[in-house]
Amino acid sequence: MGRIFEVRKATMFARYDRMAKQFSRIGKEIVIAVKKSGPDANTNPALRRIIQNAKSVNMPKDRIESAIKNALGKDTSNYEEVIYEGYGPHGIALMVVTATDNTTRTVANVRSHFNKGGGNLGNSGSVGFMFKHLGTFKLNPEGLNPEDLELELIDAGLEELGEDSEGNLIVRCGFTDFGNMQKALEERNIIPVSSEIQWIPENTVAISDEQAEDVLKLIARLEEDDDVQLVFHNMA
Template identity: 70%
Template sequence: MGRIFEVRKSTMFARWDRMAKQFTRIGKDIAIAVKQGGGDPDNNPALRRCIQNARGVNMPKDRVEAAIKRAVEGKDKTNYEEVAYEGYAPHGVAIMVDTTTDNTTRTVANVRMHFNKTGGSLGNSGSVAFMFNRLGVFKIKNEGLNLEDLELELIDFGLEEIGEDSDGNIILRTTFTEFGNMAKALEEKGITPISSELQRIPLNTVELNEEQAKEVFELIDRLEQDDDVQQVFHNMK
């Protein structure tokens, strides 16, 4: 019974850690969006997307409003910068690390440390980015929508791919340059995404055995736990 309790407790703490990480990430996104476009979601598409993403991870409304208020009032003096880092995990797996930081010196030192401690290597800008497509990814609820009809309606707004995930939600992918157009098109059609974000999709993948994959995941886990890291992408199959 004690062992079962420990496993459940560990799982619960891991879930809380993931939730806290998601809230922190969205808080930074809100700060950047407000700085660039103001605190009125009606006039700031980027802020609207942040609010949608907050709902998607069940971030409490009062926390979202507090983050917006801090940014609008200038109480959050942090100047965030979005920086991408590139490198290789063990066994030749390409890694892209998207960060939001107020101190690039600290961030690059930490990212390099994570790579070094797990047998990977941090590369120069452009060393692996060409192995990924940067796409806009929208997740929407399938509330009686016909995928073929939706595809025809959205193809002129940059739709590249349409499909469903394991939960039955509709996934839309668009090019990086058409991300804003797709967001606007969905708004005009009255469709509110569960989430909308830019992702890096690998052009080719590397297949590893279980032990090799475990070594790669050690690096990914370390990076994802770093406070400055927003997302980690890889080309492991």
């Protein structure tokens, strides 16, 4: 009985840590979006996207509103998005998206994570050419006809339309077409489950399960860093 309790407690804390990380990431995104284009989600597409994502991970409404209000304060940190590139173990390319108020600290930490995880931090552009910078919208498929939707969204910059493992529709467009696609979906009263700017690999690299474990350990180390928002890779 004691063993079961310990497992449940560990699972609960892991879930809490994951939720806390998600809320922290969204909070920083809100600061960046508000400082760049204001606190009104109706005129700030980036903020509107972030609020949708916040709701998808059950971030409380009052916490979202508090983050927007705090972003307007003079004492709020000025975060900026900085992307680091490098190779993990076994030649796997990594794109590390950070939100930082101290680039000196962040680059030192990211370099340390790469070194300790058996990888190497590269220069800007060292692996970025292996990825496509895309906007990704996850949609509830209920009431949607994929074939019709594909035709309707071509003019908004649609590049890919498919499904994920959970049966959600996945709509992808070029980074510069993100606003157009967001508007096109809103005009059709389609509210995404979530939407993100992602780095999608042009090609993936197949490695063994044992090698993949090495890469995943480095990714986990990076994701635990407070400054790291997202990590993308080209591992199959």
